[in-house]
Amino acid sequence: MAKVYFIxxxxxxxxxxxxxxxxxxxxTMINIYLNEFGVYQSEYGFPTTSHETNYLRANLExxxxxxxxxxxxxxxxxxxxxxxxxxFEMVPExxxxxxxxxxxxxxxxxxxxxxxxxVDILEQMVEATKMAKKLGCKAVGVNAEDASRTSLPFLxxxxxxxxxxxxxxxxxxxxxxxxxxFTIYDTVGKIAAGAEIxxxxxxxxxxxxxxxxxxAGAKGAVDAGQDAYINTTVNGIGERAGNADLLSxxxxxxxxxxxxxxYELGRKIVLNKAYKLAKYASFAFDVPIPINQPGVGDNAFxxxxxxxxxxxxxxxxxxxxxxxxELGRGEPELxxxxxxxxxxxxxxxxxxxxxxxxxxxxxxxxxxxxKILELVRFANVEAQVPLTQxxxxxxxxxxxxxxxxxxxxxxx
Ligand SMILES: [Zn+2]
Numbered sequence: 001m002a003k004v005y006f007i008x009x010x011x012x013x014x015x016x017x018x019x020x021x022x023x024x025x026x027x028t029m030i031n032i033y034l035n036e037f038g039v040y041q042s043e044y045g046f047p048t049t050s051h052e053t054n055y056l057r058a059n060l061e062x063x064x065x066x067x068x069x070x071x072x073x074x075x076x077x078x079x080x081x082x083x084x085x086x087x088f089e090m091v092p093e094x095x096x097x098x099x100x101x102x103x104x105x106x107x108x109x110x111x112x113x114x115x116x117x118x119v120d121i122l123e124q125m126v127e128a129t130k131m132a133k134k135l136g137c138k139a140v141g142v143n144a145e146d147a148s149r150t151s152l153p154f155l156x157x158x159x160x161x162x163x164x165x166x167x168x169x170x171x172x173x174x175x176x177x178x179x180x181x182f183t184i185y186d187t188v189g190k191i192a193a194g195a196e197i198x199x200x201x202x203x204x205x206x207x208x209x210x211x212x213x214x215x216a217g218a219k220g221a222v223d224a225g226q227d228a229y230i231n232t233t234v235n236g237i238g239e240r241a242g243n244a245d246l247l248s249x250x251x252x253x254x255x256x257x258x259x260x261x262x263y264e265l266g267r268k269i270v271l272n273k274a275y276k277l278a279k280y281a282s283f284a285f286d287v288p289i290p291i292n293q294p295g296v297g298d299n300a301f302x303x304x305x306x307x308x309x310x311x312x313x314x315x316x317x318x319x320x321x322x323x324x325x326e327l328g329r330g331e332p333e334l335x336x337x338x339x340x341x342x343x344x345x346x347x348x349x350x351x352x353x354x355x356x357x358x359x360x361x362x363x364x365x366x367x368x369x370x371k372i373l374e375l376v377r378f379a380n381v382e383a384q385v386p387l388t389q390x391x392x393x394x395x396x397x398x399x400x401x402x403x404x405x406x407x408x409x410x411x412x
Pocket of ligand 1: 013175202204
């Protein structure tokens, strides 16, 4: 039976979101937590954007060191020869790419203004795919932007030609959140069967159906005999009304009546890392988790009314579909209510040693401690919020990588 995989795009679609951003260290931590959670691939950034170069290279280095393993790190670019070539100039170790082009008549007309036809779109995509493979890509995903407003026969041709050019997957982008679960099940199934290619399902929440559409689309691909790759973001952060929430999609596959036990995951999810991942993304983006967020919201396991409270005390399964402990919740959180020493961009060695000592991080000598402190200061300049314990531990453990992450040199 075909399998379902997760490709998280927080570090690409998530950071494209208006008014939201992540520091390069935060993006790296997200990759680490996605790997711990069992996500198959992280779309980790933009290889043709120069301020990403050091971050992308440093993360590939972490992958080679075994820190980011087995997660795949894939870049996102436009489906043009120029972007592919630039990718391999700027990040030569690239192995995984998704290349994107608009396919709907609306966008062909409205964006290219008569300069491109459907035939040109196909040609451009085929050339870019072949070039990406030639330059060393192990796997290329080919994205049809605005697929949900594109004619189905054209999408099937597009996916078939992508496969013939060497693409491993076709990404069906419901860019505007236009689909519903019934349409996307049908369309994705027809593409998977017609082009015989695994399908990525990329959904947005403009009509509040991103998660439902993702699951229905995945079912469409699997039922047609092809692997499905669901695109998600942590906490559903994404452009406009957001993307499909990672944890909600995972829970729907693992726990819902029609999916539980019936569909196979390509990589095992480590569910008890869910809470940590959601909390970190909320902190890093500075966006609170909604109180009613599935699994990780403050109210996800809260009960007040008499009948519910009584029922859940007698047997939690009366009113809870799953247990909070499965998601890594339930540990008390320590919040300092008295004196607090935290890291900052002007931290000194004494306060820094105190913080690190509390985490049982020790240094071999004073000069090493000062070197790490200097990196912590720079990390604070970039993040503009006190660093978390695990960020500080990361810096102490991988100072050379951190230095690369923090090096931003505008080009002349
Ligand atoms: Zn998107």
